[in-house]
Amino acid sequence: MRDILQDLLEEKISIENAEKLLRVNDILELDQIAKLDIGRENRTGFPEAILAQGKDHDDLLIIINGYCTKKNSNNLLITRLDKNDYNRLKKDLKHLEEKGYNLDYNNKAKILIISNESKNKLSTNYGKIGIITGGTSDIPIAEEAKVIAEQGGAEVLTSYDVGVAGINRLFPQLAKMVKExxxxxxxxxxxxxxxxxxxxxxxxxxxxGVPTSVGYGIGGKGKAALYGMLQSCAPGIAVVNIDNGFGAAVFALTIIKNNK
Structure with a gap:
């Protein structure tokens, strides 16, 4: 970026060419496997995230090594990563740990955070987000949202297992979040x-609202929860897809950053 701007300043390239070069510089292509959005954090304040689901071990290694080697800064999130796959990756990423990278795995959220603490310090000055679950079975999706929100610079307050089956549990926890x-x-x-x-x-x-795939019979795979949230008569609700804790967190971050 500095070289492009220097060429522009010295009138070696036009402003149109500089714009094109800067856009190209925002995409890192790795062996035809992936095109990483390396400018995401500068543009949105949110780190690059890679969905592990559907990718094989070798592809993930190429992506992780390419990102850390060529960009060499900021956090990288690997989402929907099973524990067995993480254990296998960890063995092949020892060289990153030797270079000062931390590999932090959240088993409930199934997210691997690859960070270099000497280059990237998380900020928690954007505001607070509350996360609530109906039951214990919803916690993995809530934890996914929590990790993503924290990585985006939010402080997160959680209260789990406070659903309508025992609604008296909800009110004191909700009051605490409002007070905070x-x-x-x-x-x-x-x-x-x-x-x-x-x-x-x-x-x-x-x-x-995040409908989760917790249920049985006609409500199986989260469809009843999805329809119920979409049909709600309570104003002020946005609904993401089933089990989409990631999307909910990114939307929440957008709200608090724009209202800061």
């Missing part, structure tokens, strides 16, 4: 997904 000044609340719920409507009817901040 959360700017948005993510609600992860399966079954009929009613918790999202209840929360939205009680607070004055945006609520993001």
């Amino acid at each position: 000044g959360v700017k948005t609340i993510i609600v992860c719920a399966g079954m009929e997904g009613a918790l999202t409507s209840v929360v939205a009817g009680l607070v004055d901040v945006p609520v993001i």
